[in-house]
Amino acid sequence: MSTTNAVELRNVVKRFGDIAAVDHVSLEIRDGEFFSLLGPSGCGKTTTLRMIAGFEYPSSGSIVIHGREMATIPPHRRPVNTVFQSYALFPHLTVAQNVAFGLEMQRRPKDEIAARVREALEQVRLSGFADRRPRQLSGGQQQRVALARALINQPEVLLLDEPLGALDQKLRKELQIELKSLQRRVGITFVFVTHDQEEALTMSDRIAVMSQGKVLQIGSPTEIYERPTCRFVADFIGETNFIAGKVIENGANAATIETPDGLRLRGLTPRPVRVGEPAVLSIRPEKALLLAPGDARAGHAFAIPARVELVSYIGSDTRITVRLNDQRTFDVWEQNTLSTLDRDAYWQPGEPAVLVCPPDNALVLTE
Amino acid sequence: MIEATSTATQPRRAARPALEQGRLTWGGLVLMACAVLIYLFLYLPIAILVLFSFTRDQFGVRWTGFTLDWYTRLFANERLMGATVNTLYVALVSTIVATVLGTLLAMALERYRFRGRNSVDTLIYLPIVIPEIVMAVALLAFSALAFDLIRLLTGETLRRSLTTVIIGHIAFSVSFVVVVVRTSLKNFDRRLEEAAADLGANSWNIFWRVTFPLILPGIIGGALLAFTLSLDDFIISLFLSGPGTSLLPVEVYNKVRRAVTPEINAISTLMLALSITLVVLSQSVQRRQ
Numbered sequence: 001m002s003t004t005n006a007v008e009l010r011n012v013v014k015r016f017g018d019i020a021a022v023d024h025v026s027l028e029i030r031d032g033e034f035f036s037l038l039g040p041s042g043c044g045k046t047t048t049l050r051m052i053a054g055f056e057y058p059s060s061g062s063i064v065i066h067g068r069e070m071a072t073i074p075p076h077r078r079p080v081n082t083v084f085q086s087y088a089l090f091p092h093l094t095v096a097q098n099v100a101f102g103l104e105m106q107r108r109p110k111d112e113i114a115a116r117v118r119e120a121l122e123q124v125r126l127s128g129f130a131d132r133r134p135r136q137l138s139g140g141q142q143q144r145v146a147l148a149r150a151l152i153n154q155p156e157v158l159l160l161d162e163p164l165g166a167l168d169q170k171l172r173k174e175l176q177i178e179l180k181s182l183q184r185r186v187g188i189t190f191v192f193v194t195h196d197q198e199e200a201l202t203m204s205d206r207i208a209v210m211s212q213g214k215v216l217q218i219g220s221p222t223e224i225y226e227r228p229t230c231r232f233v234a235d236f237i238g239e240t241n242f243i244a245g246k247v248i249e250n251g252a253n254a255a256t257i258e259t260p261d262g263l264r265l266r267g268l269t270p271r272p273v274r275v276g277e278p279a280v281l282s283i284r285p286e287k288a289l290l291l292a293p294g295d296a297r298a299g300h301a302f303a304i305p306a307r308v309e310l311v312s313y314i315g316s317d318t319r320i321t322v323r324l325n326d327q328r329t330f331d332v333w334e335q336n337t338l339s340t341l342d343r344d345a346y347w348q349p350g351e352p353a354v355l356v357c358p359p360d361n362a363l364v365l366t367e
Numbered sequence: 368m369i370e371a372t373s374t375a376t377q378p379r380r381a382a383r384p385a386l387e388q389g390r391l392t393w394g395g396l397v398l399m400a401c402a403v404l405i406y407l408f409l410y411l412p413i414a415i416l417v418l419f420s421f422t423r424d425q426f427g428v429r430w431t432g433f434t435l436d437w438y439t440r441l442f443a444n445e446r447l448m449g450a451t452v453n454t455l456y457v458a459l460v461s462t463i464v465a466t467v468l469g470t471l472l473a474m475a476l477e478r479y480r481f482r483g484r485n486s487v488d489t490l491i492y493l494p495i496v497i498p499e500i501v502m503a504v505a506l507l508a509f510s511a512l513a514f515d516l517i518r519l520l521t522g523e524t525l526r527r528s529l530t531t532v533i534i535g536h537i538a539f540s541v542s543f544v545v546v547v548v549r550t551s552l553k554n555f556d557r558r559l560e561e562a563a564a565d566l567g568a569n570s571w572n573i574f575w576r577v578t579f580p581l582i583l584p585g586i587i588g589g590a591l592l593a594f595t596l597s598l599d600d601f602i603i604s605l606f607l608s609g610p611g612t613s614l615l616p617v618e619v620y621n622k623v624r625r626a627v628t629p630e631i632n633a634i635s636t637l638m639l640a641l642s643i644t645l646v647v648l649s650q651s652v653q654r655r656q
């Protein structure tokens with residue numbers, strides 16, 4: 001890539017007392033990119049963002065924004081702006097005054113400020129609300145004021161800490177689309193914090209998955225979903241089935257594991273594994289195949305006998321839970337491409353079946 | 368009695384809603400009577416004081432007709448007027464200084480962790496509970512000591528004056544300001560300061576554009592409290608004022624020792640009016656928050 005990096009974190013550590021909230025994190029966020037930090041609660045996303053904004057300083061490591069080392073730069077002199085999770089709108093100022101705040105700090109001329117505030121409010125469709133106080137707005141409107149207040153300064157990087165977290169599901173979906181198209185339009189680098197994997201997949205160009213202060217994997221939504229490099233990422237993003245075993249053979253980019261009850265299963269290895277290492281076979285419910293015992297394709301080397309336990313018809317899919325010989329359950333989702341009301345066309349609970357995990361669709365992962 | 372019949376004819380739970388709607392019972396009547404008596408006890412003397420500031424009776428103990436004479440006399444009384452000016456001056460200066468110091472102290476205590484913060488924290492509340500007479504004696508002894516020291520070092524001889532009173536008043540009202548301002552700082556969302564910094568504000572702008580406007584009701588509340596406390600302070604004012612610098616409460620006391628005149632009623636009524644105005648002001652400011 002010839003593009004410059006908007007933000008670089010080099011081996012950043014942040015300790016609060018004994019715990020490392022952020023543990024040797026290295027990231028390169030490209031210019032103009034929609035980059036998400038995704039991870040469960042308490043994994044250090046906010047802390048990472050606050051270090052980029054300058055509210056916290058790293059215990060060690062360095063943060064570089066557009067080639068400039070930030071170690072000694074206080075928040076008010078950094079070329080970044082933040083949309084806070086709680087919005088942090090100034091309650092004593094009107095919407096217009098809130099949005100104007102950044103430009104006033106830059107001592108821009110009065111008429112320029114007025115014009116740009118008008119424009120910014122138009123951009124977030126709040127023109128009629130200029131003279132209201134924040135508390136007279138709905139959550140979604142407050143969120144858009146926070147966005148306008150940050151974007152009006154034309155920052156090099158916009159930091160967003162779960163900006164949609166407080167909104168209801170429907171509004172959230174709407175604003176996801178709005179935010180994404182806004183980012184395309186203004187071309188500013190977005191660093192977006194969320195613990196909602198679906199949100200991250202929908203919006204991001206690239207995602208960094210974090211857990212316990214560490215970045216486990218960085219990649220595009222497809223890479224993260226299709227080629228998770230460890231068990232945690234596979235589990236955290238989307239749904240998956242795990243079958244535990246031990247690596248008995250490994251090739252260039254695939255390996256075979258053997259389960260305690262002697263099944264041998266094969267899958268791709270996004271990250272190299274060693275023979276003898278404990279590992280899991282990870283296979284997504286929509287990528288496994290459920291066949292009738294007599295099916296010609298059931299002679300497959302990786303076929304596992306199973307019994308249908310639960311069938312849920314959810315419209316677009318039918319979700320089938322099967323039980324394997326060793327009593328573990330396994331989920332399979334079948335797309336309802338068939339247009340039929342005939343119940344016999346679907347699986348019935350109690351039916352015997354054969355589960356196939358095609359090696360190209362399965363992954364062998366370690367911790 | 369009423370309850371007994373009603374429970375007999377109706378389901379038992381019917382008795383409760385009736386109570387909740389505020390229907391009077393005997394117990395309720397007794398409570399009401401007590402409340403009325405307490406309010407009479409509190410406000411009757413004050414009402415009589417106000418009333419008798421308008422009576423023609425020259426001892427101010429009987430109602431013999433309406434007059435504003437006592438008020439006109441009051442304004443002609445140079446001693447009392449001088450004391451009033453002194454009192455207002457002391458109250459104003461001590462309030463300003465105590466409010467600034469108290470606000471700074473409240474910020475320091477609320478925002479920074481430093482060694483010994485807990486003891487400083489406790490110490491700042493102590494003047495509120497220390498008997499005023501103890502404060503007064505301590506301040507008096509201290510001022511004597513300080514004067515001696517200053518004479519020794521600079522050769523200048525200082526006397527007790529309005530300045531010493533002001534210092535005394537600051538000494539006790541700072542604590543009250545700290546308490547009130549800290550409450551509004553506690554309710555203040557620190558993330559607003561981060562948001563301001565994020566938008567390019569330096570510490571100066573953060574304070575004046577965000578923190579100050581939002582804790583202003585608390586600061587005004589503290590200032591009004593300090594002002595009221597200074598207005599009617601007696602003991603410290605008596606101890607720390609010098610010759611010829613009398614303050615209103617002390618002056619009133621001196622007059623009362625000789626004779627209670629309606630003039631005293633009049634000045635007390637005016638002080639009462641001022642205090643009530645201040646309290647109403649401070650409440651309305653705090654409600655706006």
Ligand SMILES: Nc1ncnc2c1ncn2[C@@H]1O[C@H](COP(=O)(O)OP(=O)(O)OP(=O)(O)O)[C@@H](O)[C@H]1O
Binds near residue numbers: 019020021042046195
């Ligand atoms: N100021 C602080 N002092 C002490 N510990 C802190 C501080 N800030 C964060 N932590 C700790 O650091 C860890 C990471 O916190 P952080 O807020 O970054 O998590 P997060 O990923 O943003 O979580 P969430 O999704 O719940 O917001 C947590 O264990 C938290 O308790």
Ligand SMILES: [Mg+2]
Binds near residue numbers: 045046047
């Ligand atoms: Mg967080």
